[in-house]
Amino acid sequence: MENEGKLILRKKRYNKFSFDWVSLLLLSCYVIGVNIPITGKMAVLSLLILGLIAGLGVVVKAVLYFTAKSTSDNPFKEPVTTPVKPKVIDQKKRDAVLKQGFSENKVPANLDAIVVGSGIGGLSAAAIMAKAGKRVLVLEQHDQAGGCCHTFIDKNYEFDVGIHYIGEMQYQSVTKTYFDQITDGQVEWEPLDETYDEIVFSEPDKPLRKYPVRSGIGNWPSDLKKRFPSEEANIDKFFALVEEVREGNTKSILVKVLPLWLVWFLNTTGLLNYLTTFYKWNAKSCKEVVYGITENQELRDIFCYCFGDFGTPPSKAGFPMQTLLHTHFQKGAGYPIGGASEIAFQIIPVIEAAGGKVLVRAEVTKIAIDNKGKACGVQVKKGKELYNIQAPMVISAAGLYNTYERMLPLDIASSSRIWPILRDLEHGPGAMSVFVGLDCPAEELDIYHKKNVWLFSGNDFDKLTLNYLNLTREEALDVDIPLLFISFPSTKDPEWNKKYKGKTTMAIVTLMPYHWLEQWKDDRVMKRGDEYEGIKKTFGHKAVEQACRLFPSIRDHVDYVNVGTPLSNQHYLGAPRGEIYGLDHTKERFSAWVNAVLRPKTDIPGLFISGQDICSCGFSGALWGGLLCASAALERNVFNDLVAVHKKGKAVKKSN
Numbered sequence: 001m002e003n004e005g006k007l008i009l010r011k012k013r014y015n016k017f018s019f020d021w022v023s024l025l026l027l028s029c030y031v032i033g034v035n036i037p038i039t040g041k042m043a044v045l046s047l048l049i050l051g052l053i054a055g056l057g058v059v060v061k062a063v064l065y066f067t068a069k070s071t072s073d074n075p076f077k078e079p080v081t082t083p084v085k086p087k088v089i090d091q092k093k094r095d096a097v098l099k100q101g102f103s104e105n106k107v108p109a110n111l112d113a114i115v116v117g118s119g120i121g122g123l124s125a126a127a128i129m130a131k132a133g134k135r136v137l138v139l140e141q142h143d144q145a146g147g148c149c150h151t152f153i154d155k156n157y158e159f160d161v162g163i164h165y166i167g168e169m170q171y172q173s174v175t176k177t178y179f180d181q182i183t184d185g186q187v188e189w190e191p192l193d194e195t196y197d198e199i200v201f202s203e204p205d206k207p208l209r210k211y212p213v214r215s216g217i218g219n220w221p222s223d224l225k226k227r228f229p230s231e232e233a234n235i236d237k238f239f240a241l242v243e244e245v246r247e248g249n250t251k252s253i254l255v256k257v258l259p260l261w262l263v264w265f266l267n268t269t270g271l272l273n274y275l276t277t278f279y280k281w282n283a284k285s286c287k288e289v290v291y292g293i294t295e296n297q298e299l300r301d302i303f304c305y306c307f308g309d310f311g312t313p314p315s316k317a318g319f320p321m322q323t324l325l326h327t328h329f330q331k332g333a334g335y336p337i338g339g340a341s342e343i344a345f346q347i348i349p350v351i352e353a354a355g356g357k358v359l360v361r362a363e364v365t366k367i368a369i370d371n372k373g374k375a376c377g378v379q380v381k382k383g384k385e386l387y388n389i390q391a392p393m394v395i396s397a398a399g400l401y402n403t404y405e406r407m408l409p410l411d412i413a414s415s416s417r418i419w420p421i422l423r424d425l426e427h428g429p430g431a432m433s434v435f436v437g438l439d440c441p442a443e444e445l446d447i448y449h450k451k452n453v454w455l456f457s458g459n460d461f462d463k464l465t466l467n468y469l470n471l472t473r474e475e476a477l478d479v480d481i482p483l484l485f486i487s488f489p490s491t492k493d494p495e496w497n498k499k500y501k502g503k504t505t506m507a508i509v510t511l512m513p514y515h516w517l518e519q520w521k522d523d524r525v526m527k528r529g530d531e532y533e534g535i536k537k538t539f540g541h542k543a544v545e546q547a548c549r550l551f552p553s554i555r556d557h558v559d560y561v562n563v564g565t566p567l568s569n570q571h572y573l574g575a576p577r578g579e580i581y582g583l584d585h586t587k588e589r590f591s592a593w594v595n596a597v598l599r600p601k602t603d604i605p606g607l608f609i610s611g612q613d614i615c616s617c618g619f620s621g622a623l624w625g626g627l628l629c630a631s632a633a634l635e636r637n638v639f640n641d642l643v644a645v646h647k648k649g650k651a652v653k654k655s656n
């Protein structure tokens with residue numbers, strides 16, 4: 001263990017999750033408060049004083065946390081000014097970065113940390129650490145880096161696997177500044193159409209009903225008012241609530257950085273609701289809230305139309321989750337120019353510049369724990385060989401279920417504080433993706449450019465979706481799929497024609513329960529037999545047929561269809577039950593206590609968590625998980641550094 005202790009030498013300071021004097025004072029006040037019976041005016045006065053002291057304590061803790069100095073280097077020293085280089089379109093050159101296969105001699109010496117999983121959650125944490133001077137090894141089980149951000153090429157079509165549109169990237173938001181920092185500003189974003197989404201209700205024997213979702217503050221509400229004039233007041237009410245919850249959304253993260261006992265105190269006393277309204281609203285499901293606002297079922301559906309972006313139907317998801325998405329896309333959406341693989345392609349050099357590496361075909365089978373109970377490395381499986389790699393810190397960005405149920409020794413995992421929580425929570429729903437190649441340019445087709453469609457087979461899609469997911473596989477084969485997300489990714493990428501001139505791609509995503517195909521889970525990929533292939537094809541063609549009904553001009557140009565099932569997600573994305581968004585985004589997951597425990601710093605020394613199971617799914621959710629994780633691992637408030645560099649960048653731009 002020659003590297004052991006390299007990163008963990010620092011003494012506790014105020015910004016650590018330590019039990020210091022403020023904590024002690026608060027706890028004493030609470031204990032005295034609940035144990036000494038005081039009545040009448042005295043009781044009110046005592047409670048007021050206790051409340052004041054507690055409030056003061058929280059403020060002091062927060063100030064200390066957010067202003068404390070750290071001995072780790074600031075990863076975000078200067079705004080990025082590097083000019084954007086021409087895109088690399090030579091696939092061999094791209095593969096040389098994205099597909100660096102694991103071998104023992106490629107593992108750098110004197111590692112500071114190992115990151116498991118090369119999705120944006122793992123890459124972002126690794127890149128921030130690299131920018132703070134740390135040497136990080138990222139290990140990926142698939143044959144290329146990127147996780148949900150990887151792309152695949154088949155029959156001369158290239159498909160994104162898990163990126164269709166991202167908010168806050170097509171303008172200089174704080175998130176964009178963060179992303180520029182970890183890509184050296186090399187990823188450019190193409191804005192989607194002003195109407196980035198369209199909601200379509202397609203019911204048999206009824207005319208199609210289309211509702212565009214227009215970006216820009218106030219645009220969507222005002223369009224809706226024109227379509228539902230008698231609902232004007234209710235539409236205002238809904239968007240006012242979105243605004244109200246928006247305020248609390250950012251502050252909800254506080255529970256992940258305050259000491260857990262303090263979160264418990266704030267939560268049990270109800271004081272947490274004075275810091276953020278998030279948890280109060282999270283107690284209500286999206287369905288409950290929209291049902292309370294209007295009796296118009298179509299409008300109720302429209303308010304929650306994009307629940308498919310996190311996969312949890314409105315009756316199971318807390319209201320804030322929906323508001324997070326509406327605010328995320330309020331100013332529109334963007335798409336990475338050159339496709340989603342640009343993301344990993346541009347982050348990897350930043351990790352390598354500090355001596356790190358991103359190696360693929362490197363399945364981590366075990367997180368090693370030393371005799372003091374500290375994470376001290378990993379075991380990697382390549383083919384039949386097993387390799388042990390040591391590092392003083394392990395960051396898992398491979399999902400909580402993978403980490404605790406597969407990689408950690410059972411005795412360690414089952415005695416951790418997260419274990420009972422994982423028993424209570426659930427895997428997010430499985431999904432099917434259909435990748436379609438069309439043999440002509442997009443301009444020759446009557447399709448949507450730079451815009452997504454949410455196609456529903458009727459009203460009350462919470463009920464429709466839950467009913468569908470409760471069908472048996474055979475029953476499901478006989479009915480229309482109630483919810484389809486359809487987009488034409490090639491139309492979003494201005495670089496597409498440089499590589500794939502004359503071709504167009506369509507992507508369809510929908511929910512599909514894992515158990516429908518679970519019986520083939522142990523069979524080798526591509527060798528699951530005719531029955532599996534037949535079922536997969538039937539579901540896939542059904543989805544394509546539904547898309548053709550909406551876009552008839554594509555019917556004669558379908559040249560390629562490839563269907564990804566929950567088992568494909570399991571194989572290529574390492575998703576244990578074929579889920580595409582990690583933990584299910586239920587109310588329970590976002591309750592204050594659970595949300596607090598789902599933090600990057602675990603109770604296993606040396607083990608940290610990043611990715612979509614920390615904040616939320618989505619590119620941005622996982623990206624912010626990476627920042628929180630790097631903060632915990634570096635013992636430094638990286639958010640402060642980011643805000644500072646963001647302001648600096650703005651000032652520089654202004655002065656030019």
Ligand SMILES: Cc1cc2nc3c(=O)[nH]c(=O)nc-3n(C[C@H](O)[C@H](O)[C@H](O)COP(=O)(O)OP(=O)(O)OC[C@H]3O[C@@H](n4cnc5c(N)ncnc54)[C@H](O)[C@@H]3O)c2cc1C
Nearest residue numbers: 117119120121141147148162164165364574611612618619
């Ligand atoms: C079909 C689909 C469409 C989506 N569309 C959008 C969208 O339009 N916009 C948006 O913002 N978000 C979208 N998302 C969600 C978003 O892509 C994800 O939430 C986010 O990228 C997750 O990042 P992550 O790093 O947490 O996880 P992942 O990207 O899943 O990365 C985890 C990585 O860990 C690896 N791994 C697992 N186990 C091991 C192991 N034992 N050893 C080594 N490696 C391991 C996996 O192979 C994987 O590469 C979509 C997702 C999917 C699947």
